[in-house]
Amino acid sequence: MENAELAGLGAAVLLAGLLARAGRRWSLPAVPCYMLVGILLGPGTPGPVLVDHPDDVSLVAALGLVLLLFHLGVEFPVDQVLGGGRRLFAAAACSISLNVCAGLLLGLALGWGGAEALVIAGALGISSSAIVTKSLIELHRLTNAETPVILGIIVLEDLFLAFYLAALSPVLADASSPAELAEKVGVSFGFLVLLFAVARFGARAVAALIGSREDELLAVLTVGLTVAVAGVSQDVGVSDAIGALMIGLVISRTEVRERVQRLVTPLRDVFAAVFFVAFGLTIDVSALGPVAVPVAAAVCVTLVANVGAGLITARLFGFNQRAAANIGLTVLGRGEFSLILATLALTAGLDERLGPFVALYVLVLAVLSPLAATHSRYLARVLPDWLLRPGWRYVREETISTSCTHLDQIKVTETGVRECPECVVRGDDWVELRLCVTCGHVGCCDDSPHHHASRHAARTGHPIIQSLQPGEDWRWCFPDETLVRAPMSADR
Incomplete structure (x- = not known):
């Protein structure tokens, strides 16, 4: 990377941080702020340009992607998922199915191609864990009865992402025949199974490999192992993202998990910001206009699918209208995972419209989701009783609290x-x-x-x-x- 590009990237990240800090006053998440700086100061937008060649920062951005997925794996609450019960799995399955199928149908209707439709399905199907969690905290809903269900759903969505990335990797690799596609799918899932086996049986050996009493050495060994596994994943035809997520899951089963989580979190935040800024640098603002109508359709589809999933979840758990509205509108936000899928698609040479499409889609929902969640009571007022559990007798605008201490x-x-x-x-x-x-x-x-x-x-x-x-x-x-x-x- 040339000195000029390095200085430009540093300035862009600094401005992104300042904009994100200002956005806190309006409860805006950081991800769209980072993207917006990249878009405004990139070569695809008239005006000042801080980074002329976004490809020059691709390696640093890749580290952000790897650390983002790795940290997700480290934080993955296996016990919470296993203890969630059948209703939680059913609710998550309904939410994922509705959103992914709706995204797939929209992708096919756009006519951009089969592989592009699968990317759109994934981009529309996975909520942003960061935006959802931030909304729950800022709206003071952590003690609501529906909140554990919301958190369980986004955790299971993260697990689904691992399998979806493994299934999508062979498609992005553009297999030349059905036999080659089947072979690549087999390799992807075989590698996934191998990493699951390491997580189940090899956690102690991994802990011995990276373990150190010194925080500095533990951080160096952990990041080195993560990047190495991500690179091997890419070499065998599985995305580097899935490799990073799975090695994070392995480390989550070791006794050094909490120390690793504490040490890697600042690195994740910094390099993830670089990743989002770098993604924005690749967006040509003139390409946003042609995708405005598809993005509007995608936002409407996502809104309908999430409200439907919220109603199904509320019925499964016996919640009322207010809780159903809270569920559907809180998980509306899309962010880091949609951008990851778009990055992988553009790297694989798919339709260039995917980048502007996902960027604008994420920006719109990042603003709309917190606003919709804040005013969920208006949706609750129009939801009829027959959609939820028969015989519900409590005021539809009150959500049941779990703040009981007894x-x-x-x-x-x-x-x-x-x-x-x-x-x-x-x-x-x-x-x-x-x-x-x-x-x-x-x-x-x-x-x-x-x-x-x-x-x-x-x-x-x-x-x-x-x-x-x-x-x-x-x-x-x-x-x-x-x-x-x-x-x-x-x-x-």
Whole structure:
């Protein structure tokens, strides 16, 4: 890299950081800010140009891609995914299927080619983990009942990305015959299986290879191993991104995981910023106009698919309209993974319109997603009851909270009692029954004349009651005055 290009890249990254810092005031994610600086100061836009030849910074940008996927693998919460239950896997499968199929149909309708349609399907199908997580934090929804489900879905989307990249690599390699395509697919998935096996059985050996008491040596050994595995992946016909993700998954199974995560995070952030800026440098602003209509269609398709996925997820978990709207609009953002797929496609020589298309698509959704999530209550107001669980009785604009601090006192969740014993003794009637989940006491609700359930809670200090009405499984915490859902992994 020439000195002029090095200075230009440094200035571009500095300006990108300043713009991202300014964007925090309007709750804008950093990724579109980085891209925008690259677009505005690249050779494809009239005005000042900081980097005349984007190809000269491709190696540095590749390191950003590798570290981004590696860190994703290190952070991958295997136990959370396995403990998510059947409903979580079903919800994630519905979300991925709706978005990927909608993207594939749109890609085919655009007529840019079969390989291009697969890239568009992936770009439309994977949410941005960074944008989703940032939205949840800034909207103060970390204690909402639907939040663990949202996080579980984006984690499973990340896992799907690994397989999708492995399947897409042979297509991008442009096999000349079905037999060659089958061979390349076999090699890709074989390499994937090999890395999964290393993660399962070879984590201790990997830890011994890179382990060091000195942070400096641990960082050097880790980055060296990651880049080497990514390069080998590329050499065998699998993308460097998938190799980096899988070696991150291997290290996530070792005892040095937390130290590696702490040491690599700053490197990931810096080089990822370079990657996004470098992607923006490759975009010709004059090419954005011709893809404006396809991008508008893609945004509409993504919005409809995500709202549909939110409704299905809410029905699976028994959530109301507000939670359904929160799910669908929070996962709307697209970012780093869409850009990764576009970069791989352009490197493989696919249609040049993919770059401007994905860039504009990501920019639009990066702005639209936080705004839509903030105002999800307006969507909740128009969602009819019949789309969700029959018999829902709570206000559609209130999402159920999981902020109850007494979940450790849940010991009894079932009973054969179907009457209020105290009302029976008195010879009185009751309206509905409630179960004390601490001791199993059954009492009548507060709409009944004697309020035996709440009186029992006040007398004993047992905090949580559960509805015994058919078709209802909600719980109420008296001290925290909040509705409580069952744990996400508790499948019915």
